[in-house]
Amino acid sequence: MLRKSTDIRQEEIKRAVLTIIHRDGLKNISTKNLAKEVGISEGTIFRHFQSKxxxxxxxxxxxxxxxxxxxxxxxxxxxxxxxxxxxxxxxxxxxxxxxxxxxxxxxxxxxxxxxxxxxxxxxxxxxxxxxxxxxxxxxxxxxxxxxxxxxxxxxxxxxxxxxxxxxxxxxxxxxxxxxxxxxxxxxxxxxxxxxxx
Amino acid sequence: MLRKSTDIRQEEIKRAVLTIIHRDGLKNISTKNLAKEVGISEGTIFRHFQSKxxxxxxxxxxxxxxxxxxxxxxxxxxxxxxxxxxxxxxxxxxxxxxxxxxxxxxxxxxxxxxxxxxxxxxxxxxxxxxxxxxxxxxxxxxxxxxxxxxxxxxxxxxxxxxxxxxxxxxxxxxxxxxxxxxxxxxxxxxxxxxxxx
DNA sequence: TACATTTGCAAGCAAATACTTACTTATGTT
DNA sequence: AACATAAGTAAGTATTTGCTTGCAAATGTA
CATH class of the missing domain: 1.10.357.10 (Tetracycline Repressor, domain 2)
Structure with missing residues (x-):
């Protein structure tokens, strides 16, 4: 299990938002898809951000x-x-x-x-x-x-x-x-x- | 129970979409809110349109x-x-x-x-x-x-x-x-x- | 008046939503 | 080695989503 700091994960998650919007459209920026794009579980997103x-x-x-x-x-x-x-x-x-x-x-x-x-x-x-x-x-x-x-x-x-x-x-x-x-x-x-x- | 033709209801529903977007934001154009804005039930929307x-x-x-x-x-x-x-x-x-x-x-x-x-x-x-x-x-x-x-x-x-x-x-x-x-x-x-x- | 059609609604559906919980495991420090 | 902390997860939660169903009532037409 590869672990990264909150700082790095936050950047990855924010980058994933833009990637998904550009590639798949606004509809697809659910926390589930976000997690999938970054390669982490959905719960981990809320470890690094308080809310979407x-x-x-x-x-x-x-x-x-x-x-x-x-x-x-x-x-x-x-x-x-x-x-x-x-x-x-x-x-x-x-x-x-x-x-x-x-x-x-x-x-x-x-x-x-x-x-x-x-x-x-x-x-x-x-x-x-x-x-x-x-x-x-x-x-x-x-x-x-x-x-x-x-x-x-x-x-x-x-x-x-x-x-x-x-x-x-x-x-x-x-x-x-x-x-x-x-x-x-x-x-x-x-x-x-x-x-x- | 006041009834209106599909033609009229369609116009009312489309107008409601724009009203809600402008007044409350994109987040609020659910079929539920749409129905409320027009003053009909949610099911009635799908009587006049096949889908959102x-x-x-x-x-x-x-x-x-x-x-x-x-x-x-x-x-x-x-x-x-x-x-x-x-x-x-x-x-x-x-x-x-x-x-x-x-x-x-x-x-x-x-x-x-x-x-x-x-x-x-x-x-x-x-x-x-x-x-x-x-x-x-x-x-x-x-x-x-x-x-x-x-x-x-x-x-x-x-x-x-x-x-x-x-x-x-x-x-x-x-x-x-x-x-x-x-x-x-x-x-x-x-x-x-x-x-x- | 009889009857078919249209318009309406309440209640329900499965799927998706953002977020939480309870628990595990890796990592840095003493 | 022992321990605290940070990072991870699977499996939930309640709520909302778009949409369907079964049935009632208004409306147009004969």
């Missing part, structure tokens, strides 16, 4: 501490705004491609039970991204490289559509979808919006 | 025959491309606001069980919108009002982010979210992308 909801919360916290913290660093770097916006977008796209299933989870959890704690966490993830993009755009305008007449709120709303569309395409078109150059292509469109007229 | 899955399929078919057919009409109207693009976007936004819960349903069904029939229906809904927008943009370029160097595929990908972001905002910000002028604001951003340089 705690697993989901854990994954969402990972996104906050992983992706969002990375994006903050990019935003605060001492680089021109256009470079930072490009990096911000590409980092997000890369993260979503490498963690397939995460947007489905975020979206479904957001819609699952109108749970306020969950909604706050998801609001943070969504609005952080939006605000960081807004910060960079604001910097670019201040630096004189972008159009000062545009509405930052509107541009960031449109910006937030990019990662979400990416996920819809990933679900619907599966392996066929081309993420190569995806961030470059979307970045160029954003540039045209920000461009001075 | 058939209810979902019915709603998705409604979107195809309702929204998508409307959008097709707009696309084929004899109007300038810019007017049609505006109408297309506004019709979509209006539909989503009036049918709150529908995007959650579409998205969750798409991710629920990797069911090919369902995925085909959803692919049709997604790609139809994308193609109709592409058709209008292509017309606008042919008419000489828009930039012929842009990638229609890229612009329509970005375009598809708009209705989806709208929904995320509706879920996360609830009643606070301002849909007023939403389509105008997004339309103006699209125009800037399409603009000749």
């Amino acid at each position: 909801n705690d697993i989901m919360m854990g994954i969402i916290d990972d996104v906050s501490q992983g992706l969002i913290e990375e994006l903050k660093k990019i935003t605060l770097l001492d680089k021109p705004a256009d470079k930072r916006l490009f990096d911000l977008l590409c980092k997000t796209v890369t993260y979503l491609v490498e963690n397939k299933g995460i947007t489905i989870l975020l979206f479904s959890e957001a819609s699952y039970d109108n749970d306020t704690v969950m909604l706050k966490k998801l609001n943070y993830i969504f609005n952080s991204q939006k605000q960081l993009a807004g910060k960079i755009i604001s910097d670019g305008i201040a630096a004189g490289i972008w159009d000062k007449t545009i509405s930052i709120e509107d541009v960031t709303t449109l910006y937030m559509g990019i990662p979400i569309t990416l996920n819809i395409e990933m679900i619907l078109n599966g392996e066929k979808f081309q993420y190569k150059n995806f961030c470059n292509r979307m970045y160029n469109l954003m540039l045209k919006i920000l461009m001075k007229t | 899955n058939d209810i979902m399929m019915g709603i998705i078919d409604d979107v195809s025959q309702g929204l998508i057919e409307e959008l097709k009409k707009i696309t084929l109207l004899d109007k300038p491309a810019d007017k049609r693009l505006f109408d297309l976007l506004c019709k979509t936004v209006t539909y989503l606001v009036e049918n709150k819960g529908i995007t959650i349903l579409l998205f969750s069904e798409a991710s629920y069980d990797n069911d090919t029939v369902m995925l085909k229906k959803l692919n049709y809904i997604f790609n139809s919108q994308k193609q109709l927008a592409g058709k209008i943009i292509s017309d606008g370029i042919a008419a000489g009002i828009w930039d012929k160097t842009i990638s229609i595929e890229d612009v329509t990908t970005l375009y598809m982010g708009i209705p989806i972001t709208l929904n995320i905002e509706m879920i996360l910000n609830g009643e606070k979210f301002q849909y007023k002028n939403f389509c105008n604001r997004m339309y103006n951003l699209m125009l800037k992308i399409l603009m000749k340089t």
Whole structure:
């Protein structure tokens, strides 16, 4: 009987959630299937997590501490705004491609039970991204490289559509979808919006 | 005992699905809750639908025959491309606001069980919108009002982010979210992308 | 009025759900 | 070697799930 620490098992279980969502769909993330995927018994899952909801919360916290913290660093770097916006977008796209299933989870959890704690966490993830993009755009305008007449709120709303569309395409078109150059292509469109007229 | 025809009951049941999703979350669309919302017994639901899955399929078919057919009409109207693009976007936004819960349903069904029939229906809904927008943009370029160097595929990908972001905002910000002028604001951003340089 | 059809419901079904219990076994420490 | 602790399991729990059954009553039609 191979034994592993709670730290390691927690990571394995969280990873299994994303694997199952991406491969088999949301319907199949039962604790029974989760256990099977990891190769442990169902009871062991509850040795390492208090509840199934705690697993989901854990994954969402990972996104906050992983992706969002990375994006903050990019935003605060001492680089021109256009470079930072490009990096911000590409980092997000890369993260979503490498963690397939995460947007489905975020979206479904957001819609699952109108749970306020969950909604706050998801609001943070969504609005952080939006605000960081807004910060960079604001910097670019201040630096004189972008159009000062545009509405930052509107541009960031449109910006937030990019990662979400990416996920819809990933679900619907599966392996066929081309993420190569995806961030470059979307970045160029954003540039045209920000461009001075 | 008040009795209604299957036609009417089917509409009531489908409407109840969207109401519950929007008000209480995805978790609560059990046949028991559905029956309670409509004011009938659980058994009666299965008098009017063969299965719960058939209810979902019915709603998705409604979107195809309702929204998508409307959008097709707009696309084929004899109007300038810019007017049609505006109408297309506004019709979509209006539909989503009036049918709150529908995007959650579409998205969750798409991710629920990797069911090919369902995925085909959803692919049709997604790609139809994308193609109709592409058709209008292509017309606008042919008419000489828009930039012929842009990638229609890229612009329509970005375009598809708009209705989806709208929904995320509706879920996360609830009643606070301002849909007023939403389509105008997004339309103006699209125009800037399409603009000749 | 007679009768077939449609719509309704209460009660029940097997299967699945998240989670618990009682107990075993491996592992690190003294 | 002795022991405490952490990690594991099989077999349960109560509850919920989508769906069925048998029968009653409303409705349309002759």
